[in-house]
Amino acid sequence: MENQFIDVGAIRTRYLEAGSGGVPVVFVHGGTIGDANSASSADDFLPLIQACSATRRAISVDRLGHGYTDNPPEDDLEGWTMDGSVKHFIRFLEVMNAGQRARKIRLHHPPAGCRYRHRLHRRKR
Template identity: 35%
Template sequence: MLGTPKWIEINGIRTRYFDKGAGEPIALITGGNFGSPSSASVVEIWHGNFEVLSRQYRVIAFDKLGQGHTDNPANDDYRMQAVVAHAASFLSALGLRGIHIVGQSRGAMLAARLTLECPELIRSCTLVNTGTLSPGVGLNEVELSGCPFPPVSRESQRWVFERCAYRPESIVEPLVEAGYEVLRLPKYQEAVMKMTRGGLAETLFLRQLAPLKRETLQWISDAGLGRPTQIIWGYNDHTTTLEAAVDLFQLISSRDAGASFHLINEAGHHPFHEHPAQFNAIMLEFLARLRR
């Protein structure tokens, strides 16, 4: 859906990515986390944006550490901090500077951390539908619980995608197949085993994620993100709330008077997928404004 993938080794981690276009770089970051038993987040969800944005910019979409076709973390380091370190090394290995970083859901936490920790790499930051980063408690675990299909199945993959969407019919079969292909990978099933039966989801990933969120929000409150920022939000997302989005925007805009907020109607957790033309127009206008 995004063309021919490329591969690069990052500190011993074989990493898959897609790269197209020329000019200022845009990095697209998906949500999700390694070892989710019902569904895998895949970069193919950006298929309605990748081609259009690459006509004016260089666009990179990469599989995060342990997700998609990228290797699992070494030494069972199933933490968001390891995901951030891998992503920073990946972007540096490609020699990218002045990156327009775009992160959705848990990918927005990654985008924010990269902006804060590696400001020399980042030109702007776009945050999309994220309960992980927004103040308060995210609703992913509640909204996506009770899947009626067996884990690691094509049916569970489709159910989660459709559950996240305002229009279930927007979930096309190639997207489901891309996720199901990842679910069947031995390395992904190993991650599922360690995160669920091995307990690492509760004892390591989520336990470390909570203080990281508090630290990140405090950092933003104290000093801002330090780069031009916009929030794009699907109005009908059940995995988080509009109030959480507004709270996040208030926090960011208190330190960045130029920050902007865009609300897309009849859109769920992936507004860029359900309304690609509207999302792309928002992105291109934001980037054009930065150029001016």
């Protein structure tokens, strides 16, 4: 599976994608830089992407500042926070046209802020 990149705002964002049709499944890793107990990049979901891609579109993304996705600009104070990371992920879903259709998001060891923010965003639709 080849690396793919898309611009999300001014951030070059790396993702992996396979399959088509059905409801998209989007995988995003949790944790923070240096946390040995968390997934650290889109690559951690390769087996799941391959399994899901037989019946649907499967996407895995490197979070803001992780893997091969760019860091936020140094002067973007919010970009360096969990809130900034979640906002980047939501924009990624929108740019990929997966946000409206995605029904399952697997958060591997998600921080509490990520769970809360995602639920809040869904209620606004």
